Amino acid sequence: MLAVERGAATAEYAVATMAAVGFAGLLVVILRGEEVRGILTDLVRNALTVG
Numbered sequence: 528m529l530a531v532e533r534g535a536a537t538a539e540y541a542v543a544t545m546a547a548v549g550f551a552g553l554l555v556v557i558l559r560g561e562e563v564r565g566i567l568t569d570l571v572r573n574a575l576t577v578g
Contacts, residue, residue, distance in 0.1 A: 557563055 558567075
């Protein structure tokens with residue numbers, strides 16, 4: 528593998544990592560909302576309810 532190719536692969540990993548961090552940040556913002564929190568709480572309650 529040429530040194531240029533190794534640099535390209537490293538750049539691709541960096542871009543993929545930044546995209547993942549951005550997506551995680553977006554999820555944190557969404558999940559902090561009261562409405563979403565309520566929906567998730569209800570979902571967990573219903574899943575744990577027996578009968």
